[in-house]
Amino acid sequence: MNLDYHSGRVGHRHGLMVLAFLGYVFMYATRVGLSVSMVAMTRPMVKPINENNTSDSSQTFAEACPVLLAQSLNESSENARRDSRGDGQSRTFDWDSETQGLLHGAFFYGYFVSQTPGGWIGHKIGAKLPMAISMALIGILTIISPFAAEGGVWAFFAIRFLVGIFQGVVVPCVTVLWIDWAPPKERGRLLAVSYSGSQLGAVMGMFLSGFLAEAYGWESIFYCFGAIVILWVVPWMLLAHDSPSKHPRISDDEKHYIMSALLADKHQQPGETAKSNEPDHKRSTPWLAIFKTVPYWVVVIAEFGHCWGFYVLLTNLPTYLNNILHFSLKSNGALSAMPYLVRWFVTILSVCLSDWILTKNFCTPTVLRKVFSIVAFVGTGFALVGVAYVGCDATAAVVLFATAVGLSGCMYAGYLVQYTELSPNYAGVLIGLGNSIGTLTGIIAPYVVGVLTSGEGGQSVENWQTVFFIAAGIYACITVIYGLFSSSVRQKWD
Structure with missing residues (x-):
């Protein structure tokens, strides 16, 4: 049968792509929802100065930006209305900035330790069941988060740590899922669409959080997102399967197309020798060779530096908009979401443009990855420096934040692809280690x-200028290192 016979038709693999995409959307919403809810669930650390009314400096907590008197009165009445709710909800906590930073990081402790075990579990028993169990537990833990917050800092820390553990299992399982479902010619599109759910999840999480917190109290953020994640598990269990061969309703044409394409790709790996024809799971990982590969560590350094700036914005942007620029919860959520919508568009455009450039052979993969990565690093770094200098100009700050986060989407056509280009056979190992760092x-x-x-x-x-300067400085460092030493050449040990 012609391998292209079913390539243009919509099939069960595309339904699986939609499910994986939505899973990423809902899962990521539970992650970033804390960024906005943290603003609502903690007492204000700043008492802004009214530019229309003099105020004794001893009555302010910090030199925040001034606000109009009318805006200040409106914000005060909204805060008082939320604090006076008689249903026992919407309690606020005296968590200072250091404590909030600790709680934001709790998720990543769990996320860090579970990704490698999650990938191993997925390879051993398949991706369907581990993803379903993990997502169900993520939903339950998210729903009980407000009760944990009532129990104190460490109870809330423990819940966020557990949420991170189960999200760390889901991420590699999505990759494992596509090993048996994605024909080589469609692999890039299927993976890119699935992973892009994380960016729209950030949009959904931040946008809805502001409205929910203002209308129903910050607890509703956790109840709503947790319930959505649990509901996702139902269609996943009914419609998802670990491989085409296990799917009871897939057409024979689609099954043959996928399995034949994967088999043909396995026997046409470039540079394959007789020794490499042994089953993949029996091939020992060349750890020493990997650790001695300079281009790989250059990618890891780029990953570390880029993630620093990204996580500073992901976890702290709503706090900055609230404490320094004094946006309401509703405006805060919407404005915090906008940069990630821009990032999603930039990601899709970057991936399509890079594929077109490579198809036309306009440059080598190494040059292409450098260009897209450096655009991401330099563009984001300069935008953050701009935020530091515009100070209280809210409009300019919002535009620069959108630019910083948006341009970071170029990395999906940049260094992130080099894990696979350096070593197609051990890309999972390289990505796991790099993403953990x-x-x-x-x-x-x-x-x-x-x-x-x-x-x-x-x-x-x-x-806050210091915060942005540190991130921009890190971007400058990785730009130099990556620009000088990165490579997309497939390694001999592969």
Whole structure:
């Protein structure tokens, strides 16, 4: 049968793609929802100065941006209305910036330790059941998060840690799923669409969180997102299967197309020798060769530096918009979501453009990855420097935040692809290690931000400038290292 026979037809693999995409959307919403809910569930650390009314400096906690008197009165009435709810909900906590940074990082502790075991489990028993169990537990843990917060900082830390563990299982399982479902010619599209759910999940999480917190209290963020994740498990269990051969309703044409394409690809790996024809699971991983490969560590350094800036914005942007620029919860959620919508569009455009450039042979893969990565690093870094300098100009700050987060989407056509280009056979190992190291920044960066902005006077324009300068400096460093030493050439040990 012609391998292209079913390539243009919509089949069960596309339904699986939609399910995986939605799973990423809902899962990521539970992750980023805390960024907005943290603003609503903690007492204000800043008392802004009214530009229409003089105020004794001793009555302010920090040198935040001034606000109009009417806006200040409106914000005060909204806060008072939320605090006076008589249903026992919407309690606020006296968590300072350092504590908030610790709680933001709790997720990443769990996320860091579970990705490699999650990939191993997926390979051993398939991706369907581990994903279903993990998503169900993510939903349950999210729903009980408000009760954990009532129990104190460490109870809430434990819940966020567990959410991170189960999300860390889901991420590699999605990759494992496509090993048996994605024909080589469609692999890029199926994977890209599945993973892009994380970016729309950030949009959904931040956008809806602001409305939910303002209308129903911050607890509703956790109840709503947790319930959606649990509901996703139902169609997943009914419609998803680990491979075409296990799917009871797939057509013979689609099954043959997928399995034949995968078999043909396996026997046409470039540079394959007789020794490499042994089954993949019996081939020992060349750890020493990997650790000695300079281009790989250059990619890992790029991953670490890029994730630092990304997680600073992901976890702290709503806090900055609230404490420094004084946006309401509703506006905060919408404005925090906008940069990630821009990022989604940039990602799709970058991937399509890079595929077209490679198809036309306009440049080598190494040059192409460098161009897209450096655009992401330099563009994001300069935008963050711009945020530091515009200070209280809210419009300029929002535009620059959208630019910073949006341009970071170019990395999907940049260094992120090089894990597979350096070693198609061991890409899972390379990605697992690199992503784990990048995840460390999700622990470190929010805590550093918390330390820099904690205490009396901590929530000031000047202290936040330091936060943005540090991120921009890291982007500058990885730009130089990556530009000089990166490569997409397949390694001999592969």
